[in-house]
Amino acid sequence: MRKPCCEKQDTNKGAWSKQEDQKLIDYIRAHGEGCWRSLPQAAGLLRCGKSCRLRWINYLRPDLKRGNFAEDEEDLIIKLHALLGNRWSLIAGRLPGRTDNEVKNYWNSHLRRKLMSMGIDPKNHRLSQKLPSCRSKSQANEHFQKVKSNGENDQVSDAASCVDDISPLPDLNLDLTITPSCFTTEREKQQQQKSNVLRGIESTSALTPTLPLFR
Known part of the structure; x- marks a missing residue:
């Protein structure tokens, strides 16, 4: 059984205060991250080592990037998720x-x-059979008008969101196809050699003149 990183009864829980954040920042600036198990006591914090690690990594690191995700970041996340899944x-x-x-x-x-509003299954990044494949603004508008004219009120909101959310995301074509092998198998080689031998016998027999039979 794994030993807990600290004594739970002697640690603070809940939101971090500004004073605690500053203590953690000052200590890591002076001494580095080091061992998270012993860091809280050395920094004068009544916190769990895991709590200090998550607070630093997710909120206090100076290289953290704040704000909304850029379009190139969204594209990269989608491509990496198609390759790596939920890692x-x-x-x-x-x-x-x-x-x-x-x-x-x-x-x-x-x-x-x-992705779902564009008709792409976010699990395998392939076109979903249930959702419309809104790959362009014109296709999304066409689908929306079709649904609206048919009176399918339960799908109108989904189609409208598909129109609104269309943006130039990458066209992910991750379907892998297996092309025929350029190498012949051993059985095919034997059949080809056999057919060549038969052709040679036929051509030889055709060129050899027939001799009359003498009794």
Whole structure:
């Protein structure tokens, strides 16, 4: 059984105060991160080592990137998610200044819905059979008008959101196809050699004159 990082009864819980944040910042600036298990006591904090680590990584690091995600960051998250799935720490490692928790929350709250509104399944990044494939503004408008004319009120809001949320996201074509091998198998080679031998026998017999039979 893994030993807990600290004694729970002697630690503060809940929101961090500005004084606690400043103590953590000052200590790491002077001594570095070091061992998170012993850091709270050395920094004069009544906090768990795990709490200090998460507070520093997700909120206090000087290289953290604040604000909304840029379009190129969204494109990169989508492409990496298609390759790596929900491995958020690996994805965040390719986005300087972003944390894994931040990337995960942005995917679930924004990008996942955006792909669904475009008719793309966010699990496998392929076109969904249930949702409209709104890959362009014109296609989205055409779908919206069709749904509206048919009186399908329960789908009008979904179609309208598809029109509003269309943006130039990358056209992800991740379907892998297997092309025929350029190498012949051993069986095919044997059949080809056999057919060549038969052709040789036929051509030889055709060129050899027939001799009359003498009794």
